[in-house]
Amino acid sequence: MAPTADNHGSADDHGSADDHGSADSHGGADRTGTLDTAAPADTPGSTGVPALTVRELTVRFAGLTALDAVDFTVRPASVHAVIGPNGAGKSTCFNVLSGVYRATSGSVRFGERELTGLPPHRIAALGVARTFQNLALPPRATVADSLLLGRHSLTRSGFVAAGLRLPSAIREEARHRERVREIAAFVGLERQLDQPAGSLPYGQQKLAELARALCMEPKLLLLDEPVAGMTADERRRTSAVIAGVRDSLGISIVLVEHDMGVVMRLADSVTVLDFGRRIADGAPTDVQNDPAVVRAYLGDPGNDEEATS
Numbered sequence: 113m114a115p116t117a118d119n120h121g122s123a124d125d126h127g128s129a130d131d132h133g134s135a136d137s138h139g140g141a142d143r144t145g146t147l148d149t150a151a152p153a154d155t156p157g158s159t160g161v162p163a164l165t166v167r168e169l170t171v172r173f174a175g176l177t178a179l180d181a182v183d184f185t186v187r188p189a190s191v192h193a194v195i196g197p198n199g200a201g202k203s204t205c206f207n208v209l210s211g212v213y214r215a216t217s218g219s220v221r222f223g224e225r226e227l228t229g230l231p232p233h234r235i236a237a238l239g240v241a242r243t244f245q246n247l248a249l250p251p252r253a254t255v256a257d258s259l260l261l262g263r264h265s266l267t268r269s270g271f272v273a274a275g276l277r278l279p280s281a282i283r284e285e286a287r288h289r290e291r292v293r294e295i296a297a298f299v300g301l302e303r304q305l306d307q308p309a310g311s312l313p314y315g316q317q318k319l320a321e322l323a324r325a326l327c328m329e330p331k332l333l334l335l336d337e338p339v340a341g342m343t344a345d346e347r348r349r350t351s352a353v354i355a356g357v358r359d360s361l362g363i364s365i366v367l368v369e370h371d372m373g374v375v376m377r378l379a380d381s382v383t384v385l386d387f388g389r390r391i392a393d394g395a396p397t398d399v400q401n402d403p404a405v406v407r408a409y410l411g412d413p414g415n416d417e418e419a420t421s
């Protein structure tokens with residue numbers, strides 16, 4: 113299976129997927145460092161990760177059903193890949209999980225909490241962080257400052273205290289900077305902390321994005337094509353970091369990725385979509401050999417023969 117990574121970046125920032133046409137909006141380490149999973153006392157911890165349960169999830173755009181009663185479950189501290197040919201509904205699924213799109217019907221539960229209908233910032237506050245297909249780091253800010261932005265929602269000092277450089281605000285910033293350094297070391301970017309993010313090689317910029325998402329101390333990480341456009345070496349390093357996020361930090365990961373080598377190596381379970389429907393779900397090797405999956409990616413030669421005869 114070798115689908116191409118031709119992705120659109122279209123989504124609607126403003127919620128309901130029913131009421132719009134389309135709009136643009138998305139608006140290394142082989143050896144990963146160690147990272148204390150116990151976050152600083154003033155931030156949520158990353159333990160106690162609940163399951164993500166998607167049931168009968170349906171999204172319609174005008175006349176088109178982009179997701180049709182899709183079910184899957186992401187077990188705690190596992191990598192769950194969502195794959196499928198172009199237009200299968202993967203990005204739509206991601207956008208519902210992160211609150212960018214509103215489901216037409218169905219449910220997404222993260223533990224006891226229902227996520228459908230919540231805006232992106234409320235979902236983020238429940239411990240769900242995401243990265244984007246396209247780079248979204250401020251190019252001139254240093255890596256350290258970019259990662260610090262990821263901790264914004266965990267910052268307690270108010271605007272005034274920070275602006276006046278009150279001792280409490282200075283202490284809090286120092287704690288956040290230390291955590292940023294730990295997370296940068298975990299993804300293998302400690303030495304790049306003072307460099308402008310935009311000056312880094314592409315693979316390191318993608319890792320910096322992943323690090324910024326980790327800075328939110330998430331329980332669930334949504335990774336949208338984390339290795340797209342990378343060299344083989346960058347793919348290997350990034351895969352090692354993702355495996356480390358699951359194995360060392362116990363964070364669940366939902367992975368949308370076209371690179372089947374990476375999916376097969378990393379994923380504990382895979383959901384395959386085609387034309388918005390779930391056509392397979394299970395362990396990577398089972399899914400890979402599923403005739404419906406092979407047909408979805410390669411086309412159905414039987415049908416071609418019929419069509420041409």
Ligand SMILES: Nc1ncnc2c1ncn2[C@@H]1O[C@H](COP(=O)(O)OP(=O)(O)OP(=O)(O)O)[C@@H](O)[C@H]1O
Nearest residue numbers: 118119120133134173178198199200201202203204
């Ligand atoms: N905002 C939108 N408005 C209208 N249709 C949309 C919108 N977003 C997605 N679609 C349609 O929904 C279907 C699923 O698209 P989606 O982007 O979710 O697929 P995908 O699996 O992510 O594809 P790719 O691998 O190419 O990124 C497609 O037919 C697409 O054209």
